[in-house]
Amino acid sequence: MGGHFRAEAQAGAIPAGRLPVVTERVSHPWPTGTATGLGSHPGGDPTEAQRVVLGELPELPYLPELPGRGPGADMIGRTAGLLVELPVELQPSGWRFADRPGRDARRTRDHLARDLDTLEELAAGYEGPFKIQVAGPWTLAAAVELRHGDRTLKDPGAVRDLIDSLAEGTARHVAEVRKRVPGAQVLLQVDEPGLPAALAGTVPTASGFARLPAVEAPVAEDGLRRMLAATDAWPLVHCCAPRVPYALLRRAGAKAIAIDLSLVPRREDDEIGETIDAGIGLLLGAVPATDTALPPLAATAAPIRALWRRLGFPAARLAEQVVVTPACGLAGASPGYARAALGRCREVARMLHESPD
Template identity: 65%
Template sequence: MTGFTWDEATSTGIGSHPGEDHTEAIKVVLGESPQLPYLPELPARGVGADMIGRTASLLVDLPVEVQPSGWRFTDRPGRDLKRARDHLVRDLDALEEAAQGYEGPFKIQVCGPWTLAGAVELKYGDKTLADSGAVRDLVESLAEGIAAHLADLRRRLPGVSEVVVQVDEPGLPGVLAGTVPTASGFGRLPAVDAQVAAEWLGAVLPAGAFPVVHCCAPGVPFGVLRKAGARGVSLDASLLARRDEDAIGEAVEAGTALFLGVVPGVDTRLPDVGVIAKPAVELWRRLGFPSATLASQVVLTPACGLAGASPGYARAALAACRKAARVLREDPGE
């Protein structure tokens, strides 16, 4: 066992899967990511199955609907919100049946507050991110919704030892840099102060769970994520720059887990498992950490979600990550 909630040489997925068969996707996850399975998301099912709609369905007392411009807050719940909630309930029902008797850690994914605020519009059309009071309301509502979601999952899967909550924040670098476009698209919203970003992100990271923040964009703000209380950071290894390595080293030294994306999220020819594991092995060597900690502190994943892949490739990508994770333990590159 390791100091983390998972065993050594663990792999998992980011979240999204191709197709519309949620039962089959759950079976694939349980089969190919057995050490850290997760609840897959299938955005191809349409409205409410996408990342934004799925998480918006968790919000408490903040109903949403779909407009031509995307998701928007509204006065009362309607069919779009009902559809999103129905997707999630069906997924949880299927998971409960397929994972009977499962014991161990389990991962769920939610969209983070800053990415959500940059995507959902207020009733009068501006993005939520444009109104700090509205963002605060969203943060409070999301925190309450995530807590309820966690309680429901634990009730359905009583053998789960710990829940890993992956908070997806691909939009956070843009929020911090002030590059998020206004609703009209003609301007940019002001940058959010890093301290505020960390504080409000931290407010939705649930107590009693293992919080991981996923950011598949360049310029992962490691300092903000650590201040927020993230115990793990999930990122695309191919986007790492040497200038990021000091921040990564500080995070690892502080005990932060790395969920390292090492295979593409779309169909391609997958290389040998040793090649797949190489970015993790070489990063660890450059940072100067002992090889004995590599297989426990690094979890291998696809670079991002698998929604754009074929079903066959999605299965193969998860299997490749699972096999490559063993290399971290068996052949750490010494």
């Protein structure tokens, strides 16, 4: 394993004059021609999952999530376990705020502690960019219920408390990862698949018979900004849903945006072009996330190249600004396919670097 570790992180700074209009200079922490994953893995063995990540993705590894272990290892429960002074418990309807920490909270903490122990053991001596993932405030507010059963998203005051608590808990988590892997430059991926629905007013109430009012864009932007600003980890936002609010995410402080390439319609070209113009990194989900016959390398890379050419950016910029990923998390895949999909992401990224045209 040690042969995969670089002595130092390679920077992917944007060369002057290469983009038509650059509104903000962003230095990317990954080397040119990089691939990574989005977080979740199949199975329940954190040692095996972390070994796969470190072996297949040496340029940008991450802390895998294993929701197959059960409640507390899922995206919502895992992140809710980071909240400070806002304990949660599991109800038949899902996660809900509780009066005091109980066995559900302890199980959540135990899962994460084991994952961090595994990371510390397997990544000893690693130096370079390393990614962790947490659910974003709006996705969390749409999923976790208040004590009386309504979704947190319904109560603006409760949402503000959640954001403050999540910001503090995330900062503590970043600090813990740095303590375990001192040579890591931590990238913080904030998962916000629920943000487009919150902005559109399509999040159902707890009963399912109505919809919650839409969150105003400035309010959503401010909440996300407060969370991202709570830590000096390198911030990126993952939104594997239609109608990604690119401009809002940029204004909130995201330095990269992760999307499912198959969900990108041509009507979003202008927004994506402005995002590239601003130097924002793109994590493009180009490899299927569930078991299938993996398409050839050229076919996998074709949609990435097509998007880049359509927007008129220099081919040489592509592998610097784009990171190749699976379309979404790999929890629904078999272990063998998950390993193969990550390997394919790396092969595609290398090809985009070595053959940009």
